Amino acid sequence: MGLSKTAAVIGAGMAGLTAAAHLAQAGWGVTLFDKGRKPGGRMATRSQDGFMFNHGCQFASAHDAGFRAALIANHAEIWPATGDKFSGKPSIALLAASLAAGLNIKLGTHVSFLARQDAGWRLYLHNAAITPPSLVEPHGELSPAFDAVILAIPAPQAAALLAAIDHPFAVKLAKVHLAPCWALMLGFAGAAPGPDIVKPTSGPLSWIARENSRPGAAPTPVSYTTHASAAWSAAHLEHPADEVIATLSAAFVQATRITAPATFASVHRWRYALADAPLGEDCLWDPQQQLGLCGDWCLAGKLEAAYLSGRSLGIRLTA
Numbered sequence: 001m002g003l004s005k006t007a008a009v010i011g012a013g014m015a016g017l018t019a020a021a022h023l024a025q026a027g028w029g030v031t032l033f034d035k036g037r038k039p040g041g042r043m044a045t046r047s048q049d050g051f052m053f054n055h056g057c058q059f060a061s062a063h064d065a066g067f068r069a070a071l072i073a074n075h076a077e078i079w080p081a082t083g084d085k086f087s088g089k090p091s092i093a094l095l096a097a098s099l100a101a102g103l104n105i106k107l108g109t110h111v112s113f114l115a116r117q118d119a120g121w122r123l124y125l126h127n128a129a130i131t132p133p134s135l136v137e138p139h140g141e142l143s144p145a146f147d148a149v150i151l152a153i154p155a156p157q158a159a160a161l162l163a164a165i166d167h168p169f170a171v172k173l174a175k176v177h178l179a180p181c182w183a184l185m186l187g188f189a190g191a192a193p194g195p196d197i198v199k200p201t202s203g204p205l206s207w208i209a210r211e212n213s214r215p216g217a218a219p220t221p222v223s224y225t226t227h228a229s230a231a232w233s234a235a236h237l238e239h240p241a242d243e244v245i246a247t248l249s250a251a252f253v254q255a256t257r258i259t260a261p262a263t264f265a266s267v268h269r270w271r272y273a274l275a276d277a278p279l280g281e282d283c284l285w286d287p288q289q290q291l292g293l294c295g296d297w298c299l300a301g302k303l304e305a306a307y308l309s310g311r312s313l314g315i316r317l318t319a
């Protein structure tokens with residue numbers, strides 16, 4: 001019996017985890033690399049001062065039967081406040097951790113350059129805590145060689161890695177756009193709960209959710225995750241965090257009528273949040289170079305799109 005094929009998957013968000021699981025199931029030796037401290041990417045949860053904030057992806061629509069089954073099997077459940085959408089139960093980090101279980105993941109590892117050698121693909125690896133994320137040049141610790149490499153990272157970051165090795169996919173990615181999103185997290189120790197979900201149609205905010213309304217969430221302390229609209233986020237992308245907190249907090253009070261002072265306030269800036277100009281192909285695969293790309297941005301700015309893209313690429317490689 002021949003040796004099993006190997007793949008390096010860069011990015012342990014929904015797309016990378018799904019592709020990796022598919023390959024591992026088919027007998028490939030798979031190693032995931034992610035610069036984050038936890039797997040999940042935009043499936044992100046912050047726990048601080050007793051509060052829980054799912055400050056990235058809010059919920060998932062599940063039209064595909066396989067995706068629905070994957071959600072149900074991995075700590076997700078219908079979130080009644082949304083009607084028929086799924087939430088992590090109660091945190092999306094649990095969904096990510098459950099999907100990641102059993103996979104070989106090198107966390108805190110930033111991949112800054114791809115090198116195609118006779119033996120296969122080798123990656124230049126850095127400690128993400130001390131490497132400037134924009135670095136795209138060949139230095140750092142070299143990984144072992146892999147037969148195939150998969151980039152499961154936002155299109156602009158993939159394009160930078162591909163441009164550095166003159167791969168033609170870099171050009172295809174230029175038309176893809178992901179809109180940014182400022183997320184505001186507010187905690188109210190001792191306060192009474194307000195509305196579950198508000199979707200403001202004017203002002204800077206587009207989404208307000210009471211974290212305690214998620215399935216399985218603790219009823220207290222009251223905590224809210226809110227998102228600024230794509231237009232407001234883009235216009236204020238480089239503004240200082242304290243200014244963003246002040247403006248969005250004022251909009252929050254106006255939208256919810258919650259006047260109790262927040263005892264915790266923080267913001268997170270998602271530079272690449274929602275794909276508003278996707279590629280329009282489910283994934284990209286170069287069989288000559290054994291290089292593939294997947295991610296939500298292939299299809300749509302949705303968690304389900306990331307799953308479908310990762311699954312398509314996994315099927316492509318194992319067909």
Ligand SMILES: Cc1cc2nc3c(=O)[nH]c(=O)nc-3n(C[C@H](O)[C@H](O)[C@H](O)COP(=O)(O)OP(=O)(O)OC[C@H]3O[C@@H](n4cnc5c(N)ncnc54)[C@H](O)[C@@H]3O)c2cc1C
Nearest residue numbers: 011013014015035041042057058059111295296302303306
């Ligand atoms: C604020 C916000 C709200 C959202 N709301 C919803 C919603 O309600 N419903 C919905 O369906 N979708 C929502 N989404 C979108 C959803 O989160 C994404 O579609 C999905 O999570 C994308 O998964 P992915 O695997 O394609 O990418 P990501 O989750 O971005 O994963 C990419 C991973 O690659 C890693 N990475 C990047 N570059 C490198 C590198 N060079 N080296 C190592 N690692 C690297 C990153 O750390 C990250 O973990 C939201 C997203 C955001 C940000």
